[in-house]
Structures are given as C-alpha cells and as structure tokens.
Amino acid sequence: MANIGLYIELKDGVFKKSNRELLTLARRGGHNVTAVLFCPDVQPYLEELNGVRAVIHVEGADLSYQPDLYARTLASLIEEFKLDVFCGMHSAQGKDLFPRLAAKAKAGLVNDCLSVDLDERKAVKPVYSGKLLATYRVEGAKALFTLRPNVIAAEPAGANARPEIKKAALDGGDPAARIVDVIKSAAQMIDLNEAVIIVSGGRAMKAKENFALLEDLARVLHAGVGASRAAVDAGFASSDMQVGQTGKVVNPKLYIACGISGAIQHFVGMKTSKVIVAVNKDPEAPIFKKADYGIVGDLFTVVPLLKEELKKTLG
Amino acid sequence: MNIYVCIKQVPDTEASIMVKDGRSINEANVKWIVSPYDEYAIEEALKLKEKIPGSSVTAVGLGPERVQNALRTALAMGADSAVHVACEAVLDPAGTARALASVISADKDFGVIFTGRQAIDDDAYQVHLILAEELAVPAATNVLAFHWDGQKVGIEREIDEGAREVIEMSIPCVVAAAKGLNTPRYASMMGIMKAKKIAIRKVALPETGVDEAQNRVRLLTLSSPAEKPQGRIIPGEPEAAVRELVRLLRDEAKVL
Numbered sequence: 156m157a158n159i160g161l162y163i164e165l166k167d168g169v170f171k172k173s174n175r176e177l178l179t180l181a182r183r184g185g186h187n188v189t190a191v192l193f194c195p196d197v198q199p200y201l202e203e204l205n206g207v208r209a210v211i212h213v214e215g216a217d218l219s220y221q222p223d224l225y226a227r228t229l230a231s232l233i234e235e236f237k238l239d240v241f242c243g244m245h246s247a248q249g250k251d252l253f254p255r256l257a258a259k260a261k262a263g264l265v266n267d268c269l270s271v272d273l274d275e276r277k278a279v280k281p282v283y284s285g286k287l288l289a290t291y292r293v294e295g296a297k298a299l300f301t302l303r304p305n306v307i308a309a310e311p312a313g314a315n316a317r318p319e320i321k322k323a324a325l326d327g328g329d330p331a332a333r334i335v336d337v338i339k340s341a342a343q344m345i346d347l348n349e350a351v352i353i354v355s356g357g358r359a360m361k362a363k364e365n366f367a368l369l370e371d372l373a374r375v376l377h378a379g380v381g382a383s384r385a386a387v388d389a390g391f392a393s394s395d396m397q398v399g400q401t402g403k404v405v406n407p408k409l410y411i412a413c414g415i416s417g418a419i420q421h422f423v424g425m426k427t428s429k430v431i432v433a434v435n436k437d438p439e440a441p442i443f444k445k446a447d448y449g450i451v452g453d454l455f456t457v458v459p460l461l462k463e464e465l466k467k468t469l470g
Numbered sequence: 471m472n473i474y475v476c477i478k479q480v481p482d483t484e485a486s487i488m489v490k491d492g493r494s495i496n497e498a499n500v501k502w503i504v505s506p507y508d509e510y511a512i513e514e515a516l517k518l519k520e521k522i523p524g525s526s527v528t529a530v531g532l533g534p535e536r537v538q539n540a541l542r543t544a545l546a547m548g549a550d551s552a553v554h555v556a557c558e559a560v561l562d563p564a565g566t567a568r569a570l571a572s573v574i575s576a577d578k579d580f581g582v583i584f585t586g587r588q589a590i591d592d593d594a595y596q597v598h599l600i601l602a603e604e605l606a607v608p609a610a611t612n613v614l615a616f617h618w619d620g621q622k623v624g625i626e627r628e629i630d631e632g633a634r635e636v637i638e639m640s641i642p643c644v645v646a647a648a649k650g651l652n653t654p655r656y657a658s659m660m661g662i663m664k665a666k667k668i669a670i671r672k673v674a675l676p677e678t679g680v681d682e683a684q685n686r687v688r689l690l691t692l693s694s695p696a697e698k699p700q701g702r703i704i705p706g707e708p709e710a711a712v713r714e715l716v717r718l719l720r721d722e723a724k725v726l
C-alpha cells in the first residue's frame with residue numbers, strides 16, 4: 156500500500172472544486188492518503204477530506220502563496236512523512252509549484268495527467284498539443300504527478316473516518332522570488348481551467364461589445380467565456396480568454412464555440428471537452444467535423460435564442 | 471549582462487504527428503520550428519540586451535544535430551552566440567535542465583535566463599523551473615510582463631481568472647515566457663547573413679555530466695487518441711434547432 160500525499164489547493168480560503176477529483180483518485184485503491192493544507196484553520200475543510208488517513212495542517216503567520224516557501228515546506232513534509240507519491244492539480248499554482256518541488260525532492264514529475272496509476276506510478280498525458288497521448292512511468296524513490304482538471308468524475312467523500320490532524324510549520328526562510336502583489340481582474344470571471352461549461356467566441360464576434368452576448372449566455376449556464384486567437388488578436392477579448400495551443404487548454408463538460416472556424420490550434424485547446432457544440436454560418440466550417448452538435452446559422456440570431464431557451468429549461 | 475535564452479526545437483504546429491514503433495514519432499516530412507513560447511523568450515532577451523550597453527544574448531539548445539537550425543533562427547533574430555548541447559538521447563525534463571544548467575553555470579556572470587513556459591512537443595511544463603533550482607536562482611513562469619530597473623527584475627504573471635501575480639526577483643534568475651509578453655521580431659536579411667557567419671559552440675552531452683541512464687521519467691508508449699465520431703448538424707429554422715439542441719444537451723448528452 157503506497158503512501159499518497161495530496162496538495163490541496165485553497166483559493167482565498169475556498170476549497171477548489173478540482174481538489175475533489177484529486178481526492179477521488181487517491182481514495183480509490185485503498186491507499187494511505189495524506190492531504191496537505193496551508194491554512195489558518197482546517198476545520199472548514201474536514202468534511203471534504205473524509206476518508207483521508209491524515210491531514211497535515213501547515214501553519215504560519217503569513218500563509219499567502221510564495222512558491223519557494225511552499226516548495227521547501229512540501230519537500231520536507233514528503234521526506235518526513237514518507238509520501239512516496241505526491242499529487243496536485245495542473246492549475247496555475249500547480250504548474251508553478253510542482254516542478255520546483257520535483258527538483259527539491261529529487262523526484263520525477265509528470266504534469267497535466269489525464270489518468271494516474273498510483274501503484275505502478277504510471278500516467279497518461281497529452282503531448283504534441285493533444286495530437287498524441289504519452290504513457291510515462293516515474294522511477295526512483297518518489298514520484299510526482301499533477302492532474303488536469305475535469306478528467307476524473309469526483310465522488311463524494313464518505314461520511315465516516317475523520318482524518319487524524321498533524322501540524323507543521325511553513326518554511327521560515329526567505330523566498331528567492333517574492334510575490335509582492337496579486338492584481339485581480341476587474342471582471343469577475345470564471346476560471347476557464349476549472350469551468351464546467353465554456354462559451355467561446357471567434358473572429359465572427361466582430362467587436363468587443365458583442366462579447367456581452369456570450370457573457371449573457373454564460374451567466375445562464377454559470378459558464379466561463381473563452382475566445383479564439385483571432386478574437387484576441389483583434390482586441391475583442393483579453394489574452395487570458397484565449398483557448399488553444401498558445402492559450403489555455405480547457406476540459407469542460409460542455410464547450411459552445413460561436414463563430415469559430417475550428418483551426419487545429421484552437422481545437423487542441425478544447426478537444427477533450429465532453430460535448431462540443433458549434434454555431435457557425437458556414438456549413439463547411441471544419442468545426443462541424445469536430446462538434447457533437449452543430450447549428451448552421453448566424454450567431455447573432457442563434458445565441459440570444461439559445462439563452463432564452465436555456466433560461467426556460469434551467470428555470 | 472550575459473543574458474541567456476533556452477530554446478527547444480519542436481515539430482511545426484501544423485504538422486500531423488504520427489507514431490512510429492509505439493515510442494517515438496515519425497520524423498519524415500516534419501518541419502521543425504523554435505517552440506513558439508521560446509520565440510517570446512528570444513524577443514524579451516533581445517529587448518533586455520538593447521537596454522543594457524555591453525550585454526550579450528546567448529541561445530542554448532539541447533538535442534540532435536538539427537537543433538542547430540533553431541539556434542540559427544535565434545542568431546538571425548539578433549542573439550550574439552549560441553551553444554548546442556549535442557544529444558541524440560531522450561533526456562527527461564530534469565536531465566535536460568541539469569545539462570542546460572551545467573552549460574550556463576560555466577559562465578560565472580550569467581544574468582537573466584529566458585525560457586518558454588512549456589515546449590509544445592512534450593508539454594512537460596517544468597524544465598525552466600528545475601533549471602532555476604539547479605542553478606539555485608529565483609524563477610517565475612507564465613510571464614506576461616518583464617521589467618528591469620538596473621537592480622532587480624519585476625514581472626507580472628498570469629494566474630487563474632485573469633488575475634496577475636506581481637513578483638520581484640534579484641538576478642540571476644529564470645523568466646519563462648507566456649504568449650502576450652511581446653511580439654517576436656522577424657529576422658532581417660542582414661540578421662540572417664550575419665547568423666551564417668557565427669560559429670555555434672558545441673558541447674557534447676557527457677561534458678555536462680548528464681546521461682540518459684539518470685532519467686527518472688521514462689516514456690513507455692505513444693499513441694493516437696481515439697477520434698471523436700462525427701457529430702450531427704441539427705436541421706431546421708433557428709428557433710426549432712435551438713429548442714432541439716437544448717433538449718439533446720439535457721436528455722441525450724446530459725450536460726445541463
């Protein structure tokens with residue numbers, strides 16, 4: 156039975172939804188699971204952590220994310236608690252933290268995994284922008300993996316078995332790179348990496364103002380709003396909204412592409428979406444070859460209709 | 471300042487990638503390019519050089535012989551020199567990082583090292599940060615803005631929900647570029663001519679003390695993902711089609 160460690164990511168004190176996917180992965184197969192949380196108080200999260208053997212509660216005067224301090228703390232916890240396999244999410248923070256940890260813990264790391272075999276230390280991940288899948292095995296004493304959000308169907312935590320709580324202290328050294336500020340985006344956006352539904356617009360949106368149409372639709376669906384590179388380059392959407400090879404790789408349950416042609420560089424960013432819907436006025440648009448459902452029509456007609464219909468259905 | 475930029479050569483994004491013998495890709499007919507994020511890294515390195523009199527940019531690339539072409543691209547854009555770590559073997563990300571670190575740390579005066587946030591072939595998302603750890607210098611990844619005030623480096627990097635972290639670092643340090651950091655320049659005719667005359671320094675992998683046997687991450691298989699069956703176009707006038715779409719999303723696909 157392997158000792159599995161999990162890095163539980165909190166965002167402004169909120170338990171990220173993707174942690175449940177990580178917990179689901181680790182609870183399968185009866186492993187000895189230890190969850191690590193950096194927070195002033197673990198009580199609010201214990202419900203979510205049922206079924207985990209132990210919780211390591213990392214305390215400190217200032218627990219705001221500093222990659223160097225977090226990585227040093229985790230590297231020593233991995234050593235002390237003999238966490239042979241340590242997993243986190245392939246989130247903005249995971250991407251920043253895990254490679255540093257890999258170097259410090261002298262462990263092999265595979266990022267952005269679609270599935271992980273914790274016993275065999277094997278993982279499958281997309282390579283060549285999702286054109287191929289690679290299976291890797293991590294050798295050596297310790298193995299690290301980060302999991303792509305939304306690939307594992309999260310199962311609820313069992314009602315029994317409260318974890319044992321152990322305390323640890325945040326590394327007290329100086330961070331080499333210091334995060335001095337976090338600037339929030341003015342718009343209250345849903346993180347595309349975590350979004351369950353994404354509504355995306357392309358060059359056909361024609362103007363920045365027209366993205367309000369997609370935002371209205373997104374509000375009904377509790378969806379994030381994405382964009383093609385053409386829309387970003389034209390200034391209709393901000394660069395953090397770009398989906399695709401040079402933008403974000405997203406993995407929602409539902410992806411609605413409006414006025415997007417479906418170029419390969421866009422497709423690789425959203426191809427693993429469970430269901431793809433395309434709205435395009437050109438019946439020959441390549442996106443229709445990739446979409447599960449398509450509507451041939453003008454998005455300026457279809458999108459408002461879709462919003463009204465969904466409002467009726469979803470109440 | 472001795473500025474460095476690490477570049478990886480990767481297949482063109484348009485290339486269709488085929489698996490050969492289950493473990494590697496068929497390289498016949500593949501067009502090779504500088505990984506797009508590394509182009510942003512080159513551009514930012516050149517911009518920094520232009521600000522600091524007497525500074526230089528050295529491009530470093532690890533891989534087989536063909537990697538020299540990628541290094542020529544960097545030279546043509548304006549890099550002053552290039553180092554090719556000749557390596558036919560497949561190294562894991564940590565091995566790659568250690569080999570790059572060995573080359574860069576041989577220069578006692580290395581300053582900012584620019585890289586991409588990921589290479590678009592193996593999408594490993596880690597060589598740059600392991601490189602920084604090996605060199606024991608600070609690092610920031612997914613960088614959208616870079617400033618140098620003569621003393622320290624200030625960067626902004628994108629995190630979730632469009633938010634940005636503002637980071638301060640001393641030099642030397644590693645800065646890994648995201649799209650949006652800048653617009654890479656094209657090589658001028660003169661740049662291309664000049665690049666042809668620059669000798670690329672070659673370092674054999676054994677000189678770095680790294681070899682394939684040290685790999686901790688081992689590739690077992692490569693395969694093509696299952697293709698999605700072709701979807702369907704919902705016919706009818708917009709009102710009817712939309713009504714049917716919502717029904718399908720709810721009852722058939724069960725995603726609402």
Ligand SMILES: Cc1cc2nc3c(=O)[nH]c(=O)nc-3n(C[C@H](O)[C@H](O)[C@H](O)COP(=O)(O)OP(=O)(O)OC[C@H]3O[C@@H](n4cnc5c(N)ncnc54)[C@H](O)[C@@H]3O)c2cc1C
Pocket residue numbers: 356357358359382383384385386397398399400401402403413414415416417418419420421424434435436437440452453454455483506
């Ligand atoms: C190295 C590289 C990296 C790239 N990375 C990315 C990336 O990360 N993400 C990305 O998206 N692209 C990327 N691209 C660009 C990509 O190749 C395409 O150019 C881009 O995706 C096209 O965007 P689009 O579909 O919005 O525009 P277009 O291709 O112009 O398509 C617009 C579509 O809208 C339809 N349309 C027009 N009017 C209407 C209307 N009123 N109603 C309905 N439909 C309408 C048209 O029929 C057309 O299909 C990259 C390219 C390169 C070379």
Ligand SMILES: Nc1ncnc2c1ncn2[C@@H]1O[C@H](COP(=O)(O)O)[C@@H](O)[C@H]1O
Pocket residue numbers: 476477478479505507508511530531532533563566570584585586587588589590592593594595596597598
């Ligand atoms: N073989 C290589 N040669 C030079 N630089 C590399 C190499 N592999 C990775 N890098 C650098 O590390 C970054 C991240 O790569 P990766 O971790 O492979 O996604 C790239 O954008 C490059 O700047």
